[in-house]
Amino acid sequence: MKVVITEFMDQDALTGFSADLDVRYAPDLVEDRAVTLAAAGEADALIVRNRTQVDAELLASAPKLRVVGRLGVGLDNIDMAGCAARGIAVCPAIGANTRSVAEYVIGTAFSLSRGAYAANAAMIAGEWPRGTLGQGGEIAGRTLGLLGFGAIAQAVAGLAAPLGLRVVAADPHLPPDHPAWRDAQRLSRETLLREADILSLHLPLTPETAGLLDAEALAQLKPGAIVINTSRGGIVDEAALCDALRTGRLGGAALDVFASEPLDATAGAQFADVPNLILTPHIAGVTAEANIRVSRITVDNVQRALMEPVT
Known part of the structure; x- marks a missing residue:
């Protein structure tokens, strides 16, 4: 049996x-769709991250496919209905990168609230912007709003409370009697x-969440509020967010995910000269430690699925 790894x-x-498994580790496959489709044609198992589109076209090209291992937890790049119809197992690495994302959220909340860590160029040029940069704030006493309260958001809440943040959350899918609500x-x-000083998104990308944080929703946030998105691109209206930052309506934002990934120069141009904005290339959940955990769990998941008898 053959395992193909595209990222x-x-x-x-x-x-x-x-x-006894034939393993092809080819992390550059994701850059060439045609080659990916050809490789999938030989695969009993496919291991992907978020960029490989396991869609109807790929599934049609992979007649032997039995399992898709996901190096992460998001499944919006995988045709789940198509996999179910074929009896193809889909195995996300649940929990493996939770801590990494939670630390990213807290770290960017600190950075954006303080606003003091982008002064190298000015200081090297001989400036001393102490007055401006001394106006940043502390996060203690602020309200952290978690939109979506799954495992990662719950981990964020666990890190935030000891720092003096008030934690609130909204999640209609989590029962009111769930024990997680003890922490938010x-x-x-x-x-x-309306109440969040720092808003962190923890939602899947669905027809209901696409464009959820649009200009109207952003206008409901407090003046000076901070937005952090580590969930999925397409949930935030990026143009509206940039406008709110440029006008000073919002105090800062961190985007790790984008409507168009990877972000090319055309899509990235809208973010030029936007103040107090942190952009990262979908790596909130990718640390050295998380990569080891995600990889090991995915290998175990895929190998276990391949050992299951074919029905």
């Missing part, structure tokens, strides 16, 4: 595959938007 992972984890005050989405 990067921890190579040491590959030793976890049994010797349960609010409606509308109330959360």
